[in-house]
Amino acid sequence: MFVLGIDSSTQSTKAVVVNSEDGVVVSEGKSPHPPQTEIDPAVWWTACGEAVRQAIDQAPGPVEAVSVAGQQHGLVPLDSGGAPLRDALLWNDTRSAPQARELIERHGADKLAERTGLVPVASFTLPKLAWLAENEPHNADRLDRVLLPHDWVTWRLAGRPEQACTDRGDASGTGYFSPASGEWLPELCREVLGGRTPRLPEILGPSDEAGEVAGLEELNGVVLGPGTGDNMAAALGMGIGPGDVVVSLGTSGTAFAVSDHPTSEETGTVAGFCDATGRHLPLVCTLNAARVLDSTANALGTDLDGLSDLALSAAPGSGGLSLIPYLEGERTPDLPEATGTLTGMRGTNMTPENLARASVEGMLCGLADGVEALREVGVTVRRVLLIGGAADSPAVRAIAPSLFGVDVHVPEPAEYVALGAAKQAAWVAAGSEQPPDWQLRYERHEAGDVDSGAEVREAYRRARTRVYGV
Numbered sequence: 511m512f513v514l515g516i517d518s519s520t521q522s523t524k525a526v527v528v529n530s531e532d533g534v535v536v537s538e539g540k541s542p543h544p545p546q547t548e549i550d551p552a553v554w555w556t557a558c559g560e561a562v563r564q565a566i567d568q569a570p571g572p573v574e575a576v577s578v579a580g581q582q583h584g585l586v587p588l589d590s591g592g593a594p595l596r597d598a599l600l601w602n603d604t605r606s607a608p609q610a611r612e613l614i615e616r617h618g619a620d621k622l623a624e625r626t627g628l629v630p631v632a633s634f635t636l637p638k639l640a641w642l643a644e645n646e647p648h649n650a651d652r653l654d655r656v657l658l659p660h661d662w663v664t665w666r667l668a669g670r671p672e673q674a675c676t677d678r679g680d681a682s683g684t685g686y687f688s689p690a691s692g693e694w695l696p697e698l699c700r701e702v703l704g705g706r707t708p709r710l711p712e713i714l715g716p717s718d719e720a721g722e723v724a725g726l727e728e729l730n731g732v733v734l735g736p737g738t739g740d741n742m743a744a745a746l747g748m749g750i751g752p753g754d755v756v757v758s759l760g761t762s763g764t765a766f767a768v769s770d771h772p773t774s775e776e777t778g779t780v781a782g783f784c785d786a787t788g789r790h791l792p793l794v795c796t797l798n799a800a801r802v803l804d805s806t807a808n809a810l811g812t813d814l815d816g817l818s819d820l821a822l823s824a825a826p827g828s829g830g831l832s833l834i835p836y837l838e839g840e841r842t843p844d845l846p847e848a849t850g851t852l853t854g855m856r857g858t859n860m861t862p863e864n865l866a867r868a869s870v871e872g873m874l875c876g877l878a879d880g881v882e883a884l885r886e887v888g889v890t891v892r893r894v895l896l897i898g899g900a901a902d903s904p905a906v907r908a909i910a911p912s913l914f915g916v917d918v919h920v921p922e923p924a925e926y927v928a929l930g931a932a933k934q935a936a937w938v939a940a941g942s943e944q945p946p947d948w949q950l951r952y953e954r955h956e957a958g959d960v961d962s963g964a965e966v967r968e969a970y971r972r973a974r975t976r977v978y979g980v
């Protein structure tokens with residue numbers, strides 16, 4: 511049997527057709543999204559159709575089930591006719607930072623962490639709802655239903671306007687969900703919306719069927735899974751277990767692991783999300799990952815391969831340069847208004863090689879701090895599994911082991927979020943207790959020169975503290 515997995519992520523929609531027996535990807539499709547932090551959901555729908563068509567046109571047989579994974583947290587506000595009230599506000603849109611701070615002042619970080627697993631930052635859906643109420647009351651007054659990006663794509667695929675669904679994983683990134691009970695906390699929406707309660711999607715179990723596709727001709731009649739958030743889907747696709755920490759280098763940088771119990775902590779560094787199998791997914795997220803390399807390559811007048819070659823010809827420590835890469839503001843640490851900083855410049859070290867290496871080291875240092883934060887909430891770190899677009903960079907693969915201080919494994923290149931969605935679809939179709947056990951192949955990079963890595967991280971930390979006070 512063949513199944514289809516869709517990843518509606520920040521920069522593109524990807525679709526993979528997979529043989530459900532062994533997890534082998536038999537065909538793929540991809541369609542880009544524009545780079546804004548607010549976007550008309552219709553763009554996702556068009557990209558989804560294109561990516562799906564590419565994938566199924568090349569597939570050796572018909573697909574029997576489909577699931578959608580998507581970028582987390584984005585606010586898709588709908589009116590009573592199901593039309594978007596405005597463009598969706600994405601996870602990397604920082605305008606809702608003041609509303610996040612107000613929520614913390616009103617409730618206390620510790621109380622919110624205990625109730626929702628999260629301390630609000632601009633990324634989460636609840637502060638975005640509060641922003642809507644404060645800044646666009648005409649839209650908030652007409653708000654009937656709130657969906658996340660993956661819920662919205664699933665809802666369009668289902669083609670049943672009255673019913674919408676989500677899963678624990680994506681629900682756990684809203685800020686109005688309890689990871690401990692698995693239920694919505696609608697009173698938090700009511701509070702920020704001045705007493706109105708929008709309709710929230712039904713939360714399905716990890717392998718529950720969400721009906722059949724009736725909204726996309728090419729897939730009509732195919733079994734639909736509940737879908738999930740992109741990081742949850744990657745964890746499912748990779749089948750991670752104890753000791754595994756995934757570091758994903760896409761638009762966002764994330765570090766996460768599975769846990770049998772909920773985590774919460776009042777600094778908000780580690781978000782206490784749920785996973786896509788009924789467990790939990792402590793996760794640290796930065797706003798600045800792959801695009802730091804895109805911007806640096808652009809500034810140096812080269813491409814990503816050129817940037818990698820330059821970085822690999824500089825010595826560890828980039829000749830004393832440290833790049834604090836907060837090009838989009840930052841979420842961890844919570845500095846939404848920050849810009850990036852390059853420190854340690856001297857006449858002798860301002861070379862393209864050092865600048866290239868500083869961009870790779872700076873991006874990875876933020877994630878290495880994230881792995882450290884996971885350790886502090888009790889996660890065992892035996893190896894780091896590197897995925898996401900920037901894991902294709904030879905420089906990233908070579909430099910990562912010394913900064914993480916553990917073995918780094920790079921799974922064979924694949925779209926792991928879309929693969930996770932496909933695994934969920936296969937699970938739903940099989941009706942089995944557990945998801946299918948698909949084996950992955952890894953390329954292993956031994957822990958690198960840990961001493962030089964520790965020095966690079968220390969220089970980065972000093973520079974960050976000097977400039978940003980954290």
Ligand SMILES: Nc1ncnc2c1ncn2[C@@H]1O[C@H](COP(=O)(O)OP(=O)(O)O)[C@@H](O)[C@H]1O
Pocket residue numbers: 519520521522759760761762800801803804814815898899900901902903904
């Ligand atoms: N060889 C490479 N070196 C560095 N970055 C890369 C490479 N290949 C792709 N990328 C970057 O990966 C990013 C896309 O990664 P992806 O995981 O698909 O992101 P997202 O899931 O956020 O849409 C882009 O910014 C792209 O430039």
Ligand SMILES: O=C(CO)[C@@H](O)[C@H](O)COP(=O)(O)O
Pocket residue numbers: 519520521580581582583601633683739740741760761762763764793795
């Ligand atoms: O906000 C988070 C996680 O909390 C991000 O990881 C988004 O889910 C977007 O993911 P990418 O498109 O960057 O993979």
